[in-house]
Amino acid sequence: MALSFNSMMTFPSHNLLSKSHNLRSPKIFMASTLHSSAKERENLKKSFLPPREVHVQVKHSLPPQQIEIFKSLEDWADKNILVHLKPVEKCWQPQDFLPMPESDGFFDQVKELRERAKEIPDDYFVVLVGDMITEEALPTYQTMLNTLDGVRDETGASLTSWAIWTRAWTAEENRHGDLLNKYLYLSGRVDMKQIEKTIQYLIGSGMDPKTENNPYLGFIYTSFQERATFISHGNTARQAKEHGDLKLAQICGTIASDEKRHETAYTKIVEKLFEIDPDGTVLALADMMKKKISMPAHLMYDGQDDNLFKHFSAVAQRLEVYTARDYADILEFLVGRWNIEKLTGLSGEGCKAQDFVCRLPPRIRRLEERAQGRAKQSSTVPFSWIFGREIKV
Numbered sequence: 602m603a604l605s606f607n608s609m610m611t612f613p614s615h616n617l618l619s620k621s622h623n624l625r626s627p628k629i630f631m632a633s634t635l636h637s638s639a640k641e642r643e644n645l646k647k648s649f650l651p652p653r654e655v656h657v658q659v660k661h662s663l664p665p666q667q668i669e670i671f672k673s674l675e676d677w678a679d680k681n682i683l684v685h686l687k688p689v690e691k692c693w694q695p696q697d698f699l700p701m702p703e704s705d706g707f708f709d710q711v712k713e714l715r716e717r718a719k720e721i722p723d724d725y726f727v728v729l730v731g732d733m734i735t736e737e738a739l740p741t742y743q744t745m746l747n748t749l750d751g752v753r754d755e756t757g758a759s760l761t762s763w764a765i766w767t768r769a770w771t772a773e774e775n776r777h778g779d780l781l782n783k784y785l786y787l788s789g790r791v792d793m794k795q796i797e798k799t800i801q802y803l804i805g806s807g808m809d810p811k812t813e814n815n816p817y818l819g820f821i822y823t824s825f826q827e828r829a830t831f832i833s834h835g836n837t838a839r840q841a842k843e844h845g846d847l848k849l850a851q852i853c854g855t856i857a858s859d860e861k862r863h864e865t866a867y868t869k870i871v872e873k874l875f876e877i878d879p880d881g882t883v884l885a886l887a888d889m890m891k892k893k894i895s896m897p898a899h900l901m902y903d904g905q906d907d908n909l910f911k912h913f914s915a916v917a918q919r920l921e922v923y924t925a926r927d928y929a930d931i932l933e934f935l936v937g938r939w940n941i942e943k944l945t946g947l948s949g950e951g952c953k954a955q956d957f958v959c960r961l962p963p964r965i966r967r968l969e970e971r972a973q974g975r976a977k978q979s980s981t982v983p984f985s986w987i988f989g990r991e992i993k994v
């Protein structure tokens with residue numbers, strides 16, 4: 602795959618890192634609104650963004666002949682990908698799992714929900730909130746899919762199979778954040794205003810998946826992510842059951858089964874790319890793995906904790922909802938799913954990429970074990986989502 606790097610620096614946020622606290626202060630925010638010098642307008646813009654890593658953003662790395670592949674796969678996608686969507690009339694809706702507001706028993710149902718939630722520890726709620734916030738940043742993920750050359754929804758109502766998939770996928774995903782958000786609201790266990798602020802910050806920040814408008818990279822990313830969410834919702838389901846809350850287990854398990862369906866669709870697209878263009882696809886996979894798959898909510902911020910995502914991830918790791926081992930397992934699964942070891946007819950670069958990817962899962966595991974061995978004594982961190990109570994990370 603010939604990568605033509607059309608590079609551009611990201612938003613210049615070097616200053617943001619050093620001034621981030623001041624920039625977020627409401628006083629500065631007010632001043633910026635009242636006066637509108639160029640500097641103040643710039644500061645106002647920065648006040649929406651949390652601290653972030655600054656790096657070169659590569660754009661439009663896929664050459665036109667490879668973009669054409671996606672146009673030629675229109676009919677194939679129609680027959681093979683859209684079938685993994687569920688008709689709306691057959692889909693579950695959040696209301697199927699929540700107290701019925703129109704019923705006389707509503708308050709009793711809420712009371713029961715809250716009684717069950719009392720048995721669940723704080724650290725579980727931190728992870729569930731983080732998962733919900735990740736789902737609630739859905740506008741960002743639809744935007745990300747629509748950055749991809751050759752498959753984006755060109756009009757907002759395009760009738761290509763790719764555009765239909767993206768819109769219907771988004772519509773299915775929309776139920777996930779909706780259901781978890783309503784459940785958490787009713788549970789009474791979490792600080793909804795802090796959670797809502799985190800969602801607003803996160804959507805405002807976007808995400809940086811390093812997919813370069815390139816649908817090869819984009820669909821490798823989504824294959825990985827759908828499996829990651831399948832695993833983490835599956836684990837919150839299992840743990841809810843262990844805490845005695847079968848209804849919450851059902852909520853998380855139902856979401857997990859949607860993620861599994863999405864994983865099937867995205868991995869099928871990449872499987873097809875391997876069939877048509879094994880060299881280009883294995884290079885894309887190696888490229889994505891070298892850059893590391895960043896989690897969709899990696900820019901999470903609640904207005905207080907500059908390391909919120911790191912802290913949330915540490916709790917998810919400790920509770921074994923989503924771990925570094927899962928990351929290695931997902932890659933190993935995808936290597937098997939796409940039969941990477943058996944690819945033939947690759948270029949020299951392609952062979953190197955194949956070798957790199959096949960050896961990577963055990964390497965990640967070894968690094969992880971070493972990191973665990975070196976890990977310092979655990980500390981505790983306050984989470985605004987649970988009213989500042991401290992959680993072990």
Ligand SMILES: [Fe+2]
Nearest residue numbers: 736774777830
């Ligand atoms: Fe989801």
Ligand SMILES: [Fe+2]
Nearest residue numbers: 827859860863
């Ligand atoms: Fe999904």
